[in-house]
Amino acid sequence: MTPALAHALYALAWLAFGLGHSLLAGRVWLGRWSRLAYNGIAVASFAGVSAVGAVTLAGQPMFDLPAPVLAGLAAIHFGGWAVLLLSARHYDLGRLGGLTQLRHPDRPSDEELRLDGPHRWVRHPLYAGAFLILWGAAVNPLGLATACWGSLYLLAGTWCEERRLIRLYGRAYSDYRARVPAFAPWRGRVTDPGRRD
Template structure:
């Protein structure tokens, strides 16, 4: 099996497992067993899955040399990478990280935190995914980085699609209005103030 195919299959297994565990039918079956620990368990499994994917990538492609990039391109990619991390850190400030990680649910709090329209959400609907794209493509300096950017981007696109469906089901017309005004990933409209 080729190194690229092995890495692609590892990403596919992660995508199926991670997305499968988020399906409502799977949640309904696991909740009686896991209860309030579901979200925390989901995140622990995700971290283990990503670690396995990265291990497969490192084993399959980690020994490949870096691309011979012109200095201006390498510098630009480095800037994109850093901007991605900056966006990720900024966006994280607008989420309840205890709720996102599953710790708030252990205290009996609701899983959903409400529709966010402020901070980075006034520019794009999915700031964490936008940051992910920047981090991935800014780090594509070698075959492993490029393969990670390709497969990670595909996963983020599928995740964006699934997240959109979930948010429409959760927030209905309020989310549809937000979606009509604010772009998903590229802030081409600039800051879009909330209605009213």
């Protein structure tokens, strides 16, 4: 298989994953089982994308990068895991995973707008961690392709998610969005509309 065909197949796998994931996001099609089913489909689909990558692009040599660059990429990668895991503490993981909906079907499926913890710095801390994980692993053709396609997926997902959050929370989210950056905490910690600290 030529490298161009391998990359094209991997890109198509990411496109199929992204479209399927975005089309199902937020849909309540199985009642209280919807979120759990959505997550199961996402995991199975991502396993399929990974399998396509393993078949088409795995086994290619690492890029010839100097040791300090490799060390820096490793720090970025593991830093991304730290951001993701520390940020996860500020989410209702039962609700995110779909277990809360099974145990308490009468509760709303969406949680209240969270503006505390890492959300004072960035609107999407889990995605911020995911970007670091992806780009820190871009040390070979598979890692670089995964970083590119994964980043496009995250950007498209953010676009869809932001529209859903505006519909859900209205002006409160629009104001928050105007003050707090999406992924990089370049404004520092934002505590309220009139003050940055």
